[in-house]
Amino acid sequence: MLSLRSVSKKFGARTAVSDVSFEVQCGEFFGLLGPNGAGKTTTLSMIVGTLLADSGSINLEGAQMNPSAFGEKSKIGFVPQETALYEDLSANANLQFFGSLYGLQSLPERCATVLRQVGLEDRAADRVENFSGGMKRRLNIAVALLHHPKLLVLDEPTVGVDPQSRNQIFDTLEQLNRDGMTIIYTSHYMEEVERLCSRIAIMDGGKLIACGTKADISKLLPDLNLLALTFAEPPPADLLALLLLKYPDLKAEETVVTVQVANLEVDVAWITSQLAGKANLKAIRSDESSLEDVFLHLTGKGLRD
Amino acid sequence: MLKVILAVVRKDLLQYFTDRRAVLISLMVPLGIACFMAVIFGSQSASGGKPSTKITVLVATKNKAELAPLLERWNKAESVTIKQVSEQEAKAQVNAGQAPLAIIVPDGFVVGASNAFGDSTAAKPELKFIADPTKSLEVGIAKGELMGGIMGVIVENKYGKAFALDQKENSPYTTKTEDLSAEKQQGAADDRNATIAHVFAGLAIQGILFGAIESAMLLMRDRQKGLLKRLTAAPISPRWFLMGRIFSSTVKALFVLGVVLMGGILIFHFKITGSLVGLALMLFTSALMTASFGLFVSALGRTEAQSRGLSTLVVLIMTMLGGAWFPASMFPDWVQVISKCIPVRWAVDGMDAMTWRGQELAAALPFAGVLLLFTVGFAAIGLTRFRWDTE
Numbered sequence: 001m002l003s004l005r006s007v008s009k010k011f012g013a014r015t016a017v018s019d020v021s022f023e024v025q026c027g028e029f030f031g032l033l034g035p036n037g038a039g040k041t042t043t044l045s046m047i048v049g050t051l052l053a054d055s056g057s058i059n060l061e062g063a064q065m066n067p068s069a070f071g072e073k074s075k076i077g078f079v080p081q082e083t084a085l086y087e088d089l090s091a092n093a094n095l096q097f098f099g100s101l102y103g104l105q106s107l108p109e110r111c112a113t114v115l116r117q118v119g120l121e122d123r124a125a126d127r128v129e130n131f132s133g134g135m136k137r138r139l140n141i142a143v144a145l146l147h148h149p150k151l152l153v154l155d156e157p158t159v160g161v162d163p164q165s166r167n168q169i170f171d172t173l174e175q176l177n178r179d180g181m182t183i184i185y186t187s188h189y190m191e192e193v194e195r196l197c198s199r200i201a202i203m204d205g206g207k208l209i210a211c212g213t214k215a216d217i218s219k220l221l222p223d224l225n226l227l228a229l230t231f232a233e234p235p236p237a238d239l240l241a242l243l244l245l246k247y248p249d250l251k252a253e254e255t256v257v258t259v260q261v262a263n264l265e266v267d268v269a270w271i272t273s274q275l276a277g278k279a280n281l282k283a284i285r286s287d288e289s290s291l292e293d294v295f296l297h298l299t300g301k302g303l304r305d
Numbered sequence: 306m307l308k309v310i311l312a313v314v315r316k317d318l319l320q321y322f323t324d325r326r327a328v329l330i331s332l333m334v335p336l337g338i339a340c341f342m343a344v345i346f347g348s349q350s351a352s353g354g355k356p357s358t359k360i361t362v363l364v365a366t367k368n369k370a371e372l373a374p375l376l377e378r379w380n381k382a383e384s385v386t387i388k389q390v391s392e393q394e395a396k397a398q399v400n401a402g403q404a405p406l407a408i409i410v411p412d413g414f415v416v417g418a419s420n421a422f423g424d425s426t427a428a429k430p431e432l433k434f435i436a437d438p439t440k441s442l443e444v445g446i447a448k449g450e451l452m453g454g455i456m457g458v459i460v461e462n463k464y465g466k467a468f469a470l471d472q473k474e475n476s477p478y479t480t481k482t483e484d485l486s487a488e489k490q491q492g493a494a495d496d497r498n499a500t501i502a503h504v505f506a507g508l509a510i511q512g513i514l515f516g517a518i519e520s521a522m523l524l525m526r527d528r529q530k531g532l533l534k535r536l537t538a539a540p541i542s543p544r545w546f547l548m549g550r551i552f553s554s555t556v557k558a559l560f561v562l563g564v565v566l567m568g569g570i571l572i573f574h575f576k577i578t579g580s581l582v583g584l585a586l587m588l589f590t591s592a593l594m595t596a597s598f599g600l601f602v603s604a605l606g607r608t609e610a611q612s613r614g615l616s617t618l619v620v621l622i623m624t625m626l627g628g629a630w631f632p633a634s635m636f637p638d639w640v641q642v643i644s645k646c647i648p649v650r651w652a653v654d655g656m657d658a659m660t661w662r663g664q665e666l667a668a669a670l671p672f673a674g675v676l677l678l679f680t681v682g683f684a685a686i687g688l689t690r691f692r693w694d695t696e
């Protein structure tokens with residue numbers, strides 16, 4: 001449905017987006033992940049046609065996307081990173097105004113429908129300035145739904161939203177996706193993207209550093225599992241020395257010892273055989289690597305500092 | 306596209322009238338200043354250029370008996386009250402600004418002057434005036450009125466009562482005082498009408514210019530908040546949005562102009578003597594010009610904080626040089642030239658032509674035409690140079 005090929009954008013001397021390529025399939029829930037300043041907003045701006053790319057091309061259903069591609073623009077619903085709403089007007093007046101830019105028939109009914117979709121139907125006549133942060137965010141999404149877009153593009157739609165409101169927003173988006181809407185979701189929250197998106201692109205410093213399903217991306221990590229051993233009391237020094245010989249990246253902290261193992265079954269069996277009489281093992285836990293680990297591995301830094 | 310423009314106008318007006326206090330302020334400021342100026346300047350011209358209270362003239366003499374016939378005439382003077390004081394006191398009071406004029410009448414003045422009347426060889430007595438240099442207007446009026454009395458007394462003294470010019474039955478001609486003063490009143494009323502109409506038109510224009518700046522600041526604030534991103538993502542050229550803003554600002558400006566002028570008419574009863582259609586045309590083109598000026602400001606400015614001070618200064622200079630405060634006819638020639646380059650001048654002059662100069666519609670056309678040219682210029686720059694993104 002959407003494809004980016006070698007898209008770049010500079011602001012003066014600063015390169016915001018450099019040589020980014022990816023594709024989004026029809027009906028997909030696509031995540032764009034990256035820390036502050038990664039170039040997510042700039043990439044989205046070029047996708048929705050508010051910004052012209054310096055080089056490369058963006059295709060939406062076979063047509064070139066640019067600021068004057070009005071036919072393409074009407075297929076996209078855009079939720080800006082800011083709550084782009086007139087605070088001194090009511091929710092309904094905001095919807096009416098932004099809806100009028102799309103030349104919609106039966107606008108009042110559409111306003112009522114999208115308000116219901118985001119659960120704000122009883123606040124239609126209230127001024128936006130009296131809304132909570134979560135309600136503003138939901139209205140921000142509602143505005144983008146008015147014209148039945150095929151592609152919904154959301155730029156960090158849950159900033160400053162409490163967990164309950166966030167779940168409400170997720171439910172709405174998942175429902176829309178089930179009903180056939182293609183969604184591009186931007187965030188720097190790992191958990192959000194892991195929960196919602198079937199495919200993920202990771203950006204850092206204006207570059208695309210990984211793209212694919214979660215399983216694809218996990219493969220980028222060396223095939224190692226993290227094993228956490230919890231003892232009843234701090235393990236004796238000779239045991240630690242023994243383990244350190246086999247696992248050089250061992251970390252010991254009071255009663256918890258973590259090691260990286262190549263083969264879970266073999267290593268767990270070997271470790272337990274070494275313990276006999278030396279220490280009392282209380283728990284043993286192994287974690288699947290998370291996107292956070294992938295990011296750390298690829299860039300050498302955390303997603304959020 | 307028309308639908309989009311209408312939607313923008315509707316939204317802007319909804320926002321404007323939602324903030325009732327801001328609306329009230331945008332009306333009360335021009336109305337208040339205009340009322341103040343109308344009271345001050347209007348009352349001066351109401352008395353035909355004369356001060357409204359009587360002028361106190363001090364008279365000092367040693368020979369009171371001789372002064373009696375003079376005082377009798379002077380006391381009849383319309384705008385002067387006579388106070389007899391000593392010479393020293395007269396000087397002191399004029400010096401202190403308590404009276405604009407003192408007359409020192411020498412001993413034997415009437416007899417001496419009568420002798421010298423028609424006899425160039427006789428010695429002329431000297432009448433001494435002590436005048437306050439800052440009150441030349443009052444001094445002139447008082448001198449004018451008192452001179453007639455002096456001449457009357459001298460002639461009467463020399464040739465007898467029968468020749469006294471200022472007595473009606475002896476005068477070689479008759480006068481009709483009532484007509485004269487009625488005409489005077491009419492002239493004064495015209496002056497007053499002109500002053501007040503000008504003050505209200507000028508301050509109404511200043512009011513809508515400030516309104517235009519306010520709306521420019523609002524637009525910059527919306528841009529800062531990222532609100533305009535939705536507009537650039539929509540499937541229309543965002544210039545239609547700016548066009549819509551010009552029209553909504555025009556409607557707001559017409560509302561302010563209408564209320565301020567109506568306020569002036571209701572409070573000060575000034576009359577509109579020219580073409581009403583012409584006045585409507587002037588109001589519309591003035592409103593349109595300020596609306597596109599507002600867009601121009603928002604296109605050139607980056608942030609509200611940067612632009613507010615400068616654009617306020619520009620509006621103040623424009624209204625001052627454009628003759629919105631004081632009529633441009635009072636300006637020296639070189640300021641006149643500058644003021645012709647300022648749209649406010651054309652708006653104010655055009656309004657003056659329709660409100661109190663009693664001109665026909667045709668006279669409004671050149672003014673309206675120039676205002677439209679300014680509108681096109683401001684709008685062209687505004688529409689092409691407007692930045693949609695913050696950088």
Ligand SMILES: Nc1ncnc2c1ncn2[C@@H]1O[C@H](COP(=O)(O)OP(=O)(O)OP(=O)(O)O)[C@@H](O)[C@H]1O
Nearest residue numbers: 011016034035036037038039040041042043695696
């Ligand atoms: N209009 C602009 N002018 C100049 N530089 C810009 C502009 N917009 C973005 N940048 C720069 O481009 C880089 C990428 O910014 P962008 O907003 O795309 O990042 P982001 O991933 O959306 O970050 P965030 O999570 O903070 O929203 C940043 O270094 C930013 O300073």
Ligand SMILES: [Mg+2]
Nearest residue numbers: 040041042081
């Ligand atoms: Mg961003």
